[in-house]
Amino acid sequence: MNIKIVYATKTKHSRKIAQAIANGFNIQAENYLNNPKLEDVDLLFLVSGIYGGVSDPKFLQYVASLNPSSIRIAAVVTNSAGGTFASEGVRQTLKDAGIVVYPEAFICRGAFLFFYMGHPNQTDLESAVAYAHRVREAISGQ
């Protein structure tokens, strides 16, 4: 199965989460700013943060530009200090682009200033990796 992991980050939390997921699949996580090649992708993980309550508009622009015929399904991982944002911006943008979105999103605790310092921590990373494997198992049966 061709799995890709693309992240957008301002303070490196999403990179950390993306790299943990990528290590679990023995692949490399890629920064969207490097415009990674996405061809014949069976499963794309998008990992990003929340700023002022929303996703980075530049990242959403990138998501909107993805080619639906190259991506079978996308799964969304979001991290924020509040830890409750449902990554709706990324999910909706994927749907609008005609890309199938895996129903379960993963929401990870990040940190901001002195709020939730140390997150994403080892437990957060392990949960993200477990989520990614669950998604792979689920779609490999389809």
Ligand SMILES: Cc1cc2nc3c(=O)[nH]c(=O)nc-3n(C[C@H](O)[C@H](O)[C@H](O)COP(=O)(O)O)c2cc1C
């Ligand atoms: C400028 C800025 C604004 C943020 N705004 C929010 C916010 O509105 N709500 C929230 O829960 N977290 C907020 N955060 C926390 C980030 O979502 C959290 O640190 C996340 O892990 C950042 O991911 P990144 O390191 O990949 O950029 C903000 C962080 C920054 C730097």
